[in-house]
Amino acid sequence: MKLCIVTHSLIKGDGQGRVNYEVAWEAIRRGHHVTVLASKIAPELEKHSSINWVPISAKVPTELMRNMVFAYKSTNWLKKHRDRLDLVKVNGAITWANSDVNAVHFVHNSWLKFSKLEATPAAKKTIFNPYLFLYNSYQLLYTKLNTRWEKQAFDNTKIVVAVSDKVAEDLQEIGVPQKAIRVISNGVDIEEFSPGNGVSRQTWNLPDGVPLAMFVGDIRLPRKNLDTVLKALVEVPDLHLAVVGVTDGSPYPQLAKSLGINDRVHFLGFRRDVPSLMKAVDFFVFPSRYEPFGLVITEAMATGLPVITAGCTGAAPLITPEAGIVLPNPDDIKAIASAMQKLSVNPDLRSNMGRTAREIALQNTWKNMAQQYVDLFEEIN
Template identity: 65%
Template sequence: MKLCIVTHSVVKGDGQGRVNYEVTQEALARGHQVTLLASRVAPELQDNNLVNWIPISVKGLPTELFRNLLFAWRSSNWLQKHRSEIDLVKANGAITWAKGEVNAVHFVHSSWLKFTTQKTEDSSNNQRVNPRKIFYNFYQWFYTALNSNWEKKAFQEAQKVVAVSNKVGEDLLEIGVLPESIRVIANGVDLQEFTPGNCDRQKWNLPQEVPLALFAGDIRIKRKNLDTVLRALVKVPELHLAVAGVTEGSPYLDLAASLNLSQRVHFLGYRSDVPQLMKTADFLVFPSRYEPFGLVVIEAMATGIPVITASSTGAADLVKPEAGIVISDAEDVEALTEALQMLTSNPELRNKMGQAARTIAEQHSWKLMAQHYVDLFEEMEH
């Protein structure tokens, strides 16, 4: 089979990039030829004779919207000229204007737009608009709205639409994707990189001999929901929280200070050593307001620590009662407080849940995920 994957990156360093990296490796292992329309490709793939990398540069443009438009235009032009040389195209959302037989969905912008619009209406009477953020907020809304329309067209044209979680599958049904077109293939985890163990907290200047939770994600945006975590943390005075995420432009350092949490919340900035950092924590707390999957959840499970998350996080499907706690409403401070208290006060329960979490994670390796993708490609070829 001559497979073409259209994506911004095919590398191990990010979620969508890792998915496409593993799918490419599995396709190559089965003897298929792979064309990559991408801006970045891992060096080991560039050196493979079965890989044809078509670099698509989008450098120099000021915003993600313009970069994505240029990528879509350039990838579409190439596919228009070379479509007869390809057996199957795997796209990722609205990344290209060309038709893809398979479209892998890592984010449904219309669902996030619906959520944010509702939240804005609910809070409009209680909050002032910050004039400095008007343009930024409009840009974010405009970008999301455009993506919503482009995605619907891309999903309608695809023969199969792969959802990275059951939650994404439900989101796809809401925008009119036919049930028979949807295939759920959950994202995977590196079981060698994320393993149970212990690391000395001193490396990160974290306190010893205290219960420690971990939050990891983009703390410059509201979607990850660190604000609710901080408000719940106020009511669990013995618990400390390590926060991994870029602090520049984040409002949560000031929020933590205003809640008198500065001594218990440890902002670590961006971390490239999350697999080791996870080994310092007693559990992960990640009740994202909207998360199509949430790799950090399954990574924590693979590390052998329990997870507290919300049903609005796609990977919550993996968090069985024996492996963690799923609250039904990400905004419910009381429910989150209760979950934090339960794990903070019970080391034996944490150990049991951590063992169960690792067992579940072992059923979701990257290799197994990639096999499911390539099985689908081969099924469609026949």
């Protein structure tokens, strides 16, 4: 089979890029030839004899403009070469050309419910932040345009792959027929993210001898729900929290200070050593208000960490009561505080939950995910 994958990147470094990276390798292992339309590709794939990389350059200032340039160039290439391909896999509204499989990681129509800074009463910011206002305004425009483009892309494909049951529901809300939807969950790297002992917290200037939770996400906007976690932390006086995320333009360092917990909240900024950092904490807390999947959840599980999350995250169905705590309402401060208190004072419970979380992650590897994609390609080709 001559497969074409259209993606901005085919590398391990980001979620969508990693999905396509693993799918490409699985297709090659089965003897298929893969053409890749991408701006970036991993060197090991670029050099492979079964890979044909078509570079799509889009060097313009904003993500919105880059996406438009990429869509224009990839569409023109596909129009010229479509008759030489057996199957085309794309991602969302990445191109305006027709496809056979469209893998959906995020439905922008659903994100519109959460796009304003005051998406919920609990998300109201306390201090006007010009950077945050401009960032949010740009994201709102970007989302509205993608809502229209995505619907067109889903109408112009045969099969739409959702990364979670939640995304499948979001797709049906905008009119994608249920019979056209398949669910293939994202995988996790069980070697990069694995349990470990002896990792010193001093590497990150984190305190020893205290229970330590971890939060990872974009902390410039309220969607990830760090504000509720911080308010809940007030009620768990012995617990410390390590926060990974870009702090420039974020209101949450100031919120932690105003709540009187800044000595227990450790803002670490953007990090590339998250796999190691996860080995140094006791559990993971991530009650996102809207999360199509939440790769960071399965990464924490693979590390052997209990997870506290909300039912509105796409990965929540993977978390059994033996592996973590799934809350019905992400804005319930008392419920989050109770869950964090329960895990902070019960090391044996954390250990048992962590082992179960790791076992679940072992059943959801990148290899398993890639096999499901290529099985689908062979089925419909």
